Amino acid sequence: xxxxxxxxxxxxxxxxxxxxxxxxxxxxxxxxxxxxxxxxxxxxxxxxxxxxxxxxxxxxxxxxxxxxxxxxxxxxxxxxxxxxxxxxxxxxxxxxxxxxxxxxxxxxxxxxxxxxxxxxxxxxxxxxxxxxxxxxxxxxxxxxxxxxxxxxxxxxxxxxxxxxxxxxxxxxxxxxxxxxxxxxxxxxxxxxxxxxxxxxxxxxxxxxxxxxxxxxxxxxxxxxxxxxxxxxxxxxxxxxxxxxxxxxxxxxxxxxxxxxxxxxxxxxxxxxxxxxxxxxxxxxxxxxxxxxxxxxxxx
Amino acid sequence: xxxxxxxxxxxxxxxxxxxxxxxxxxxxxxxxxxxxxxxxxxxxxxxxxxxxxxxxxxxxxxxxxxxxxxxxxxxxxxxxxxxxxxxxxxxxxxxxxxxxxxxxxxxxxxxxxxxxxxxxxxxxxxxxxxxxxxxxxxxxxxxxxxxxxxxxxxxxxxxxxxxxxxxxxxx
Numbered sequence: 001x002x003x004x005x006x007x008x009x010x011x012x013x014x015x016x017x018x019x020x021x022x023x024x025x026x027x028x029x030x031x032x033x034x035x036x037x038x039x040x041x042x043x044x045x046x047x048x049x050x051x052x053x054x055x056x057x058x059x060x061x062x063x064x065x066x067x068x069x070x071x072x073x074x075x076x077x078x079x080x081x082x083x084x085x086x087x088x089x090x091x092x093x094x095x096x097x098x099x100x101x102x103x104x105x106x107x108x109x110x111x112x113x114x115x116x117x118x119x120x121x122x123x124x125x126x127x128x129x130x131x132x133x134x135x136x137x138x139x140x141x142x143x144x145x146x147x148x149x150x151x152x153x154x155x156x157x158x159x160x161x162x163x164x165x166x167x168x169x170x171x172x173x174x175x176x177x178x179x180x181x182x183x184x185x186x187x188x189x190x191x192x193x194x195x196x197x198x199x200x201x202x203x204x205x206x207x208x209x210x211x212x213x214x215x216x217x218x219x220x221x222x223x224x225x226x227x228x229x230x231x232x233x234x235x236x237x238x239x240x241x242x243x244x245x246x247x248x249x250x251x252x253x254x255x256x257x258x259x260x261x262x263x264x265x266x267x268x269x270x271x272x273x274x275x276x277x278x279x280x281x282x283x284x285x286x287x288x289x290x291x292x293x294x295x296x297x298x299x
Numbered sequence: 300x301x302x303x304x305x306x307x308x309x310x311x312x313x314x315x316x317x318x319x320x321x322x323x324x325x326x327x328x329x330x331x332x333x334x335x336x337x338x339x340x341x342x343x344x345x346x347x348x349x350x351x352x353x354x355x356x357x358x359x360x361x362x363x364x365x366x367x368x369x370x371x372x373x374x375x376x377x378x379x380x381x382x383x384x385x386x387x388x389x390x391x392x393x394x395x396x397x398x399x400x401x402x403x404x405x406x407x408x409x410x411x412x413x414x415x416x417x418x419x420x421x422x423x424x425x426x427x428x429x430x431x432x433x434x435x436x437x438x439x440x441x442x443x444x445x446x447x448x449x450x451x452x453x454x455x456x457x458x459x460x461x462x463x464x465x466x467x468x469x470x
Binding site (some may be wrong): 018022023024026028029030031032033035036037046047054057058061062065066069072073126129132133134135136137138139140143144157170171178183186205207208262263264265298 | 322326327328329330331332333334340341362366369370371372373374376377378379380381382384385388389392424427428431432434436437439442444
């Protein structure tokens with residue numbers, strides 16, 4: 001009798017301990033949420049180092065998946081070969097025309113540059129990275145890339161697919177980084193409408209087509225207008241293509257990005273030498289220079 | 300002496316199977332799929348793993364391991380840290396608490412119960428993320444994710460049951 005009482009007490013104690021552990025884990029989860037909300041450096045470091053740890057596994061896993069995707073893509077392409085060919089012929093004709101125009105403009109531009117002594121933009125350095133992790137778009141549009149700070153990736157750098165801006169780097173680990181797409185609910189980018197040079201802010205809201213907010217003035221923006229990056233904010237170099245206006249219903253302007261999420265496999269992380277969109281890492285204070293030294297200092 | 304060491308090693312490795320399988324499910328969902336329409340749509344596989352093992356082997360995937368898987372989920376997906384940890388922890392807690400009810404019941408009952416649990420988990424995640432972001436997010440993709448998850452549940456449960464039979468026969 002006595003023994004079974006002791007066993008029973010032990011069982012109760014164990015149950016209590018289990019309950020206590022469960023409750024403390026719940027508390028820990030809430031604590032993490034609050035700490036994460038407070039943007040503590042430690043939380044971010046934990047995030048990036050864990051992401052670094054799983055990056056090689058994800059990298060290995062995503063390779064066969066990419067092959068499967070390639071095969072299915074080529075099957076689909078085979079099916080529409082004829083139509084695609086016709087379309088490409090047409091496009092080629094149009095592009096040949098544009099090539100002539102571009103050659104002429106290029107020559108003209110070179111001459112004008114020479115006349116005006118224009119300082120040319122420095123060539124940007126870039127890192128090519130693979131998309132290795134993508135856990136869906138329900139809560140945010142971001143992806144893990146297999147390049148990190150040891151490859152020269154820094155926070156806030158622009159991420160391009162081809163020539164098109166698709167997002168920027170939001171978190172950097174040692175060998176992995178997080179790409180925040182323009183469609184993410186946290187993404188905001190200064191843009192201009194190419195034809196009218198109207199300034200606006202491209203705001204993501206977790207949908208496939210981000211919104212155009214804070215449109216300067218009262219311009220008429222119509223479907224099909226090209227949206228490119230603006231120089232304001234010094235985040236990205238001006239003129240990177242983003243997308244075209246897809247709809248303007250009810251005063252809400254939505255932009256269709258040139259690159260769709262599923263097409264992203266390799267991306268280019270580009271260092272334009274600008275501050276980037278995220279002011280997390282404060283740039284060093286510019287050196288105070290004397291006026292006289294300024295002229296010679298700009299080598 | 301020697302066989303007993305091997306036996307112990309063997310059972311130790313076998314006991315890691317539930318956690319390992321659930322972790323693998325998480326990593327599999329993280330693989331980028333380059334298919335139009337399907338990209339960005341992800342079934343809640345880790346939740347299925349947590350649910351299954353909470354019912355059949357709660358000793359091998361206890362609450363704290365569910366918490367760890369949730370944290371990993373948050374880190375890989377970029378959701379606010381702690382959200383999926385809490386959700387998976389609660390899923391484990393509820394399923395393990397009601398396991399007596401599930402044991403011996405038909406598959407349909409388990410499917411139905413998972414449907415309820417996954418719906419509340421999905422809703423809970425939505426509320427938590429919305430509160431943490433301070434902005435309401437569009438719930439439509441959640442709905443499709445939920446349907447996808449429910450559709451995959453029978454296949455995954457079958458696979459998990461086969462795994463359990465193969466590695467953890469003794470109990």
